[in-house]
Amino acid sequence: MSEFLRERYEEVDLTPGQGKITATVSIGLGVLALMGSFCFLYPELFTTPEFRGFYNAQVLRIALFIGIGIGFTCGFFSVFRHQEKRYGIIGMVLACMAALIGSGRLDVPPVDGRSLYAGLDYFILTLLVLALVFIPLERAFPKDPAQKTLRGGWVTDMKYFLFSHVGLQLISFFTIIPIQVVLHDKVDIGFQQAIASQPLWLQFIEILIVIDLGSYWIHRAFHEVPWLWKFHAVHHSTTQMDWLASSRLHVVEIIANRFVGYLPIFILGFAPSAVYAYLVFVSFHAIFIHANVRFRFPGIRWLIATPEFHHWHHSSEDQAVDKNYAAFLPIYDKLFGTLIMPKELAAEYGTRASTPVPEGVVKQFLFPFRRG
Numbered sequence: 001m002s003e004f005l006r007e008r009y010e011e012v013d014l015t016p017g018q019g020k021i022t023a024t025v026s027i028g029l030g031v032l033a034l035m036g037s038f039c040f041l042y043p044e045l046f047t048t049p050e051f052r053g054f055y056n057a058q059v060l061r062i063a064l065f066i067g068i069g070i071g072f073t074c075g076f077f078s079v080f081r082h083q084e085k086r087y088g089i090i091g092m093v094l095a096c097m098a099a100l101i102g103s104g105r106l107d108v109p110p111v112d113g114r115s116l117y118a119g120l121d122y123f124i125l126t127l128l129v130l131a132l133v134f135i136p137l138e139r140a141f142p143k144d145p146a147q148k149t150l151r152g153g154w155v156t157d158m159k160y161f162l163f164s165h166v167g168l169q170l171i172s173f174f175t176i177i178p179i180q181v182v183l184h185d186k187v188d189i190g191f192q193q194a195i196a197s198q199p200l201w202l203q204f205i206e207i208l209i210v211i212d213l214g215s216y217w218i219h220r221a222f223h224e225v226p227w228l229w230k231f232h233a234v235h236h237s238t239t240q241m242d243w244l245a246s247s248r249l250h251v252v253e254i255i256a257n258r259f260v261g262y263l264p265i266f267i268l269g270f271a272p273s274a275v276y277a278y279l280v281f282v283s284f285h286a287i288f289i290h291a292n293v294r295f296r297f298p299g300i301r302w303l304i305a306t307p308e309f310h311h312w313h314h315s316s317e318d319q320a321v322d323k324n325y326a327a328f329l330p331i332y333d334k335l336f337g338t339l340i341m342p343k344e345l346a347a348e349y350g351t352r353a354s355t356p357v358p359e360g361v362v363k364q365f366l367f368p369f370r371r372g
Contacts, residue, residue: 005155006359012150023078024150026091029071032124034094036064037102039121046120048168064102071095116169123165134243134291143294143307143345144240151240153248159361161247164254171251175258179266192269203274204281207265208328211278214260216332219325222253229355230368237357237364239350241311246290250368285328290314294345301341305330308345315346 014021039046040060047055072095078088135149164171195203222232234250249257265275289310297306305328313324323340326332333339351357357367 006152009150010152010155011148014149020078020087022074022081023087023091026071026073026075026078026088027094029067029074030091030094030098032128033064033067033071033098034101035120035124036060036067037098039124040064040102044117046118048119048122049117051121065099068095068099068102071098118166119168120166122168123162126165127161130243130287134287138242138292141293141295143292143311147240147242147292151242153238153240153359154242154244156359156361156364157238157244157248160249161244163251163361164247164249171254171258174255175262176266179259179262183266187267187269189269195269196271200271200274200277203270204277206268207270207274207278208282210264210268211261212327212329213332214264215257215327216325216336218256218260219327220322220336220338222256223322223325227368233351233355233357234364234367236314236349236351238314240292241290241314241349242292243287243290246287250365252368282328302330304328309341311346311349312340312342314349316348316350316352317346320346321352 012020012024014024035046043052072092075088075091075095078091079085139149195206198206219232222228231250231252235248235253238245238248285305289305289307291307293307295306296308297304300306301309305324305326309324309330312320319342320340323338324330324333325338330339330341357364
């Protein structure tokens with residue numbers, strides 16, 4: 001299946017007027033609508049507990065059927081414009097399936113407890129928002145105008161994006177729970193209350209400073225410790241940068257990064273609202289610095305990590321190897337001698353020939369465990 005998708009849907013030229021754009025929109029919305037229908041049918045299995053209290057069944061029903069309608073309509077038009085009519089037909093079939101499944105149960109009943117779940121709703125909502133923001137942004141201000149929206153490797157990266165969102169509970173099990181178990185009786189409550197009583201804006205800045213320092217060193221370790229580099233090489237294996245490339249992370253690295261991030265938050269006791277603001281901000285920022293955009297941000301680029309700064313970190317050019325480790329604050333790279341910011345933009349990406357990372361999620365998961 002993966003080979004089929006890569007052959008048919010990667011490096012696709014979405015030239016207007018050929019029916020390819022409407023076919024892509026039809027299939028994309030059809031898949032998401034189908035997933036959304038299963039969220040309606042089995043909310044206890046496919047929705048995130050923290051989100052359920054915010055859902056309005058009527059609004060969600062309208063949104064679902066608008067998506068189904070747009071997907072079916074785009075598929076219909078694609079049948080008449082695309083040379084390969086099957087793509088439009090596939091989109092129409094997916095939309096019909098979503099309508100049939102979703103019409104079975106359109107209320108979101110309350111679900112008690114925290115049973116095992118897959119955050120399919122989180123995946124759908126996040127993907128829609130990010131795609132609507134970053135795809136037009138990258139088309140309007142591309143760093144590499146020749147790079148296609150459906151560029152090589154996007155199928156693999158979409159699978160990583162799916163896992164990192166749907167598998168949120170699994171990731172939390174290996175990060176938050178161990179920290180809480182080990183440190184629950186070792187934290188200073190009075191100290192935590194003093195931290196949490198500070199203004200939220202100050203807590204936000206403190207979280208950035210503290211976590212970015214830890215992230216710098218764990219990131220540097222993943223580059224400079226040979227056996228750790230194999231895990232991180234998966235992230236660097238993409239040869240074309242865009243917003244979706246940020247999702248390509250080995251699960252071992254995801255757990256390590258989340259652990260390093262959650263540890264100071266739990267010890268210091270920042271207020272939940274400050275933590276949520278931080279998580280939303282850095283999640284968006286991490287995607288932005290991978291995006292295929294040409295923004296330079298003179299002046300600001302020395303204070304905050306920008307796409308220019310992070311693209312150099314991903315560059316395979318000699319001068320860029322093992323540079324720009326900071327996730328957000330370049331000052332750490334300046335302090336520890338790993339900063340690079342040439343006048344030109346990075347042009348080549350990927351790992352070197354000495355680290356040949358295979359294509360495909362399964363092969364990349366197994367890659368660090370192979371000998372040699």
